[in-house]
Amino acid sequence: MSRLINLDSSGKQRTQLTKAVMMTIRELATKKQIDDEARDMAAFLAIALSEIHNTIDVSVRAWEKRDYWVKADQFRMQWMWAQNSATKIRAAVLMNDWGELALLMPEVASKLAAVKLPKSNTLGHPWKGAMAELKKRVENEKAKSGK
Numbered sequence: 139m140s141r142l143i144n145l146d147s148s149g150k151q152r153t154q155l156t157k158a159v160m161m162t163i164r165e166l167a168t169k170k171q172i173d174d175e176a177r178d179m180a181a182f183l184a185i186a187l188s189e190i191h192n193t194i195d196v197s198v199r200a201w202e203k204r205d206y207w208v209k210a211d212q213f214r215m216q217w218m219w220a221q222n223s224a225t226k227i228r229a230a231v232l233m234n235d236w237g238e239l240a241l242l243m244p245e246v247a248s249k250l251a252a253v254k255l256p257k258s259n260t261l262g263h264p265w266k267g268a269m270a271e272l273k274k275r276v277e278n279e280k281a282k283s284g285k
Contacts, residue, residue, distance in 0.1 A: 182265035
């Protein structure tokens with residue numbers, strides 16, 4: 139039996155998400171007014187950062203199997219900011235607090251400063267419908283917690 143190779147690894151997914159986040163920040167920063175697309179962009183930031191956080195444990199699982207605990211912990215600490223930022227952005231989006239969002243975007247951009255973006259948009263518009271998705275996730279979480 140041959141070896142199975144996962145072509146859509148968590149690292150590749152994380153790379154795609156970081157590029158999408160940086161592109162969204164770049165596009166959102168050029169917006170002159172808050173419209174539905176801007177709300178979708180902000181919601182996408184919260185969702186994407188949360189998804190980035192979800193890829194971390196998958197990535198370090200292989201290191202932990204080989205007893206590379208220090209390397210796994212360093213990687214977790216390196217990406218710990220993603221969930222914190224996702225939570226803050228999510229709260230700002232749901233409360234419509236654009237001042238807070240304006241403070242959080244440069245913070246996220248500085249963490250992802252090493253990400254290289256193409257000059258033209260090759261990712262499309264990944265934020266389309268993100269606000270509806272975020273609201274759906276909030277409703278699902280409320281339903282699970284019984285509130």
